[in-house]
Amino acid sequence: MSISLGILGITGKLGRMTAFHAKKNSSFRSISGCGSPDSIWKGKDIGELFEDKSPLEICIEEDPEIIIQKSDILIDVSSFEATENHIQLAIQYKKPLVIGVTGHPYDIEKSLEKSAERIPIFFTPNFSPAIAICNEIGFLFSKFLQEHYKMELIETHHIHKKDRPSGTSLQLAKAFGQSPDSIESHRSETILAQHALTFRNSEEVLEITHKAFSRDVFALGALEAAFFLHKKPCGLYTMKDLVNPYETIHNKPCAVV
Numbered sequence: 001m002s003i004s005l006g007i008l009g010i011t012g013k014l015g016r017m018t019a020f021h022a023k024k025n026s027s028f029r030s031i032s033g034c035g036s037p038d039s040i041w042k043g044k045d046i047g048e049l050f051e052d053k054s055p056l057e058i059c060i061e062e063d064p065e066i067i068i069q070k071s072d073i074l075i076d077v078s079s080f081e082a083t084e085n086h087i088q089l090a091i092q093y094k095k096p097l098v099i100g101v102t103g104h105p106y107d108i109e110k111s112l113e114k115s116a117e118r119i120p121i122f123f124t125p126n127f128s129p130a131i132a133i134c135n136e137i138g139f140l141f142s143k144f145l146q147e148h149y150k151m152e153l154i155e156t157h158h159i160h161k162k163d164r165p166s167g168t169s170l171q172l173a174k175a176f177g178q179s180p181d182s183i184e185s186h187r188s189e190t191i192l193a194q195h196a197l198t199f200r201n202s203e204e205v206l207e208i209t210h211k212a213f214s215r216d217v218f219a220l221g222a223l224e225a226a227f228f229l230h231k232k233p234c235g236l237y238t239m240k241d242l243v244n245p246y247e248t249i250h251n252k253p254c255a256v257v
Contacts (some may be wrong), residue, residue, distance in 0.1 A: 002029040003230060006071030008086050009078030011035030016049045017219035018075060023050065025223065036062040036078070042142035046226060055105070067227055069093050070242035075224050080104045087115050092183065094254075096120040098225045100127055100218070101165030109236070117210055122229045124239045125167030127221025130210055131195070137208070140173030146159075146177050149206070155195045156186040165191060169195060254256035 005022055009015040010033025022028045034039050039060070047056040061067055064082070068074060068089045075098045083101045090097040099112075102125045103105040124132075130246065142255055144152060153176070155169035157184050165183040172195060173180055198205060213219070221239075228242050234254035 003027055003069065003130050003226070004030045004072040005032070005226065006067040006074045007031065007033035007157055008074060008076040009033075009101075010046070010065065010094070011039045011049070012077060013043040013084060013221070014077045014215055014218055017215045017223050018077065018127050019046065019221055020050055021180045021216070023056075023111050027227070030058070031065050031121045032058055032061070034067045036082075037062050042207075065089050068095055069203045071095060073230050074098065074216050075222050075226055076101055077222065080108075085106075087112075087121075091118050093113060094119060096122075096229045098122040098148065098222060098229055100222055100225075103125050103163035104167075112236050120232045120234055120237065120254075122237040122242075124225070127218040127225060127239070128210070128212060129221060129224075129243055130240070131168055131172075132243045134195070134197070134208060134210060135171060135175040136240065136244070138172060138177075151176055151178055151182070152184070152196075152198040152200070153182060154184045154186070154196045154198075156188050158192050159187045159189055161187065166193075166195075168191070168193075172197065223250060 005028045007015050007019055010019055015033065019031055019033060022031050031046065033046060034222065038227045041060045042062050044060050044062055044204050045055045046058045047054045066087055072098045074090060077100045078086070080103045083099060083190055087097065096119060099121065109123060111122055115121060153169060153173055154164050157166055165185045170180055172191045173183055192214065197208040225242060230236060
């Protein structure tokens with residue numbers, strides 16, 4: 001497999017980490033990316049994003065259309081303000097798109113369903129396989145747990161995280177049949193990402209806690225999603241398809257426009 005990867009939002013923390021791991025993977029023949037128009041990295045070599053500063057002779061672009069046009073597959077870890085434009089460009093150039101952006105002011109999955117009729121789209125607020133398993137647990141047990149236990153969901157993230165509550169906690173609340181208003185959110189200088197679910201009644205307590213200690217798990221998950229989506233037919237894919245690919249089959253051809 002030889003893939004040309006485009007990373008939208010490559011100058012951000014997750015974008016840089018994704019590029020770092022892609023650089024070490026021989027399956028990617030090239031890596032390109034763009035940042036925000038006001039990024040200090042604009043016009044610099046992508047190699048400068050890495051610790052060894054080795055030049056890759058690939059310039060960090062300002063215009064996402066340049067990246068989308070020349071890439072085989074795209075990973076969008078930019079911002080929700082830019083995502084809609086990226087989706088339209090991906091449709092224009094018929095490129096599969098992995099989206100890991102959170103903070104959308106609306107239910108993005110519903111809007112993505114229409115776009116996914118024209119290109120393959122993979123969407124998740126969290127690229128961690130373990131979080132995907134937590135969501136599966138929620139779908140399996142939400143009815144029983146709601147009837148017999150009181151649920152508490154607490155999310156804690158680094159102080160620079162923009163959206164609150166996190167996209168992951170909103171997804172977990174939905175999976176477990178809880179209201180977004182039930183989420184307790186905290187910001188910390190020492191914790192990267194943590195989600196704690198507690199189910200309690202008068203007889204017992206069940207606790208499920210997920211802690212991420214580095215962004216590597218999210219970057220590697222984003223690359224796994226890209227491998228998964230490459231050559232897939234049109235459809236809206238999620239981490240559920242990645243961790244349990246046999247449950248959902250997408251074989252609908254892309255819409256012709």
